[in-house]
Amino acid sequence: MGESQMKTNERLVLLNQRFENPAEVISRLAGMAKEEGLVEELFVVKLLEREIEYPTGLPMPVPLAIPHISDGCCEPFVSIATLAEPVLFKNMDRSGENIPAKIVFLFGILDPKNQLSVLRRFARAFANGDDVGRLVAAKSPAALLRELDGILEGMLDISW
Amino acid sequence: MAHSVHICVCCGGGIFTTTVVTEEIENLLKSKKIPYVISPHKITEIPNLTEADIIVATGKTSSTNKNGAPVLIGLPMFTGIGKEEFGQLLLDTIAKVSSD
Numbered sequence: 001m002g003e004s005q006m007k008t009n010e011r012l013v014l015l016n017q018r019f020e021n022p023a024e025v026i027s028r029l030a031g032m033a034k035e036e037g038l039v040e041e042l043f044v045v046k047l048l049e050r051e052i053e054y055p056t057g058l059p060m061p062v063p064l065a066i067p068h069i070s071d072g073c074c075e076p077f078v079s080i081a082t083l084a085e086p087v088l089f090k091n092m093d094r095s096g097e098n099i100p101a102k103i104v105f106l107f108g109i110l111d112p113k114n115q116l117s118v119l120r121r122f123a124r125a126f127a128n129g130d131d132v133g134r135l136v137a138a139k140s141p142a143a144l145l146r147e148l149d150g151i152l153e154g155m156l157d158i159s160w
Numbered sequence: 161m162a163h164s165v166h167i168c169v170c171c172g173g174g175i176f177t178t179t180v181v182t183e184e185i186e187n188l189l190k191s192k193k194i195p196y197v198i199s200p201h202k203i204t205e206i207p208n209l210t211e212a213d214i215i216v217a218t219g220k221t222s223s224t225n226k227n228g229a230p231v232l233i234g235l236p237m238f239t240g241i242g243k244e245e246f247g248q249l250l251l252d253t254i255a256k257v258s259s260d
Contacts, residue, residue: 054172054203054219058239068176092177093235094219112179112200123180127240 004076005157006107006118008148011036012079013141019081022051022089026067029079029106039108042072047106057089057099061129062136065089065099066122068107076115078122078156079106080144082136103136118155125151164195165254168209169234171218174202177238181218184237188247194254206231213257216250230257 012032019025030044047069057065063086086100105122112119125131131151138144149156167185171177178200189196206215206223215224216234224231230253236242 050172056172059241060239066176069173070175092172092219093233094221107176109175112175116179116183119176119179120183123238124240 004114005155006115007038007075007077007157007160008079008145009036009158009160010141010145012077013144014081015138015141015144016084017081018084019087022055022065022067022087023048025065025081025083025087025104026051026106029067029081029104033077033079033106033108036077038073038075038077040072040074043069043108044072046071051089055090055092055094057091057097057101058126059091059097059099060126060132062103062132063099063101064126064132065101065104066107066126067104068109070109073108073110075108076110077108080104080135080148081106082138082144103132118152121152121155164197165258166197166199166211166213167216168199168201168206168212168214169216170201170203170206170209170221172203174200174205177218177235181216181234181237184243185216185234185250188250192251194251214250214253 033039047067050069051067056067081104083102086102088098089101091097091099134147169178169182203217203221209225212225212229215229215231218235236246
């Protein structure tokens with residue numbers, strides 16, 4: 001089976017937003033995915049639960065967070081928010097450390113084996129401060145998606 | 161080595177991080193020609209992973225399996241930060257469990 005692309009579009013991108021805490025960011029980004037018909041309500045509930053028990057902040061060159069789950073996900077997608085002020089997520093290593101995330105990538109994942117290339121490319125991009133810095137600095141959702149699609153070497157499905 | 165080392169990789173959701181960490185570990189073990197079996201899991205499954213010789217979790221956990229398999233924190237394989245050190249720790253741990 002061929003590897004599938006990951007869906008996203010301009011309605012799944014928020015720029016320079018203010019949020020108080022991880023739950024606010026996750027509710028908003030997952031809510032947008034729900035409006036696009038990509039997830040069921042279960043996804044939102046499970047993702048919020050998961051972030052408390054198994055947080056997803058990562059101490060990358062540009063600190064970020066990657067909430068993701070497969071429960072209630074109908075199609076693989078990513079929704080993204082850049083943050084006007086950092087939002088404190090807990091480190092995924094469960095050390096309790098606060099990670100002041102400047103950007104959040106929220107993923108719905110169905111079969112990870114079928115998406116290994118795109119997940120691998122995301123992981124590589126996260127480690128690259130310049131790549132993530134360009135996303136954080138994007139002036140429009142369209143510009144962010146163009147930048148991201150370049151970084152991921154065409155693994156995004158933007159036109160649907 | 162008498163048998164392939166069985167590594168269970170665990171993260172919160174058993175999907176994204178586990179998938180990438182698993183691939184990184186496979187690349188390392190292939191390059192070292194170490195026979196292995198590797199499988200993805202959720203951290204909550206750890207107590208039931210009786211087949212595991214080594215457990216690699218992305219985050220801290222107080223759990224282990226019934227055999228008391230070593231539990232390593234494998235997040236460096238995802239972030240790339242401290243990846244070399246983690247790789248060496250994993251190889252040392254494999255050598256240790258194989259000699260037991």
